[in-house]
Amino acid sequence: MGDGQGAIWDADGAFVVIELSSVHHSALRQHGEETYPHECCGVLLGHAAEALNRVEAVVRAGNTRTDSAHNRYNIAPQELVRIQREARESGLDIVGFYHSHPDHPAQWSVTDLAEAxxxxxxxxxxxxxRGVAQQTNSFRLTGEGEDDKKFKDEEVRVVSAAAS
Amino acid sequence: MKIHIPTPLRPYADKQATVTVEASTVGQALEALTSTHPELKKHLYSDGGKLRAFVNIYLNDEDIRYLAAKEATPVKESDSLTIIPSIAGGRPSISPRGKRG
Structure with missing residues (x-):
């Protein structure tokens, strides 16, 4: 829910949601606790739609930025190629990514936007x-391309594992 | 051969996840892809015609930037190309020295 103000409606009324099970939600938060004080990163697989990205699997990835892992993450393209192939074979698409901000708010940074x-x-x-997962926020990358891209606050909808 | 298109570029490839092209080299395959789907061009290449730095293209499991023959590398019908934009980011640096994060 972004900054907690509920600002998920933009000027044109578009509304975006990422839906994931409580198991997946816990899994990506736990990953951040395990790698603390370094950033964790991973890939979200599922079904994409304009308004709703539905997550069906959470795949952990290695952070190649061992030079600066406390404040940077990078997933090796080779690993992405493999993850995308496995997703395709299971009938899933890459719908998103996750990472952690150790001792920093769950808001996107200038670096996050530049490299998205x-x-x-x-x-x-x-x-x-201090090693404990706090807020989890999501941002949808919108725009036509590099020139007009921006992050839009996205609702994180956690559904019970049994219902997913 | 097959070319796998990542989710963000599918709107520029008639929403297809995989495009099949006839080609005998990597370069020909990419040429065939962008001539069938010209809108993809500006997302893959800079104005100077160079592959954008954040766009990775893999021939099977190898980055085409590191292939000895680069785009002239021969391809077989059973090979596949995967287009994969990079995934990176991170929080701002807390350094007071003004280093941007």
């Missing part, structure tokens, strides 16, 4: 303070 290129995908960020 997957339009329509959800970028989930969990703040991890």
């Amino acid at each position: 290129h997957w339009m329509g995908c959800s970028y989930v960020i969990t703040s991890v303070e």
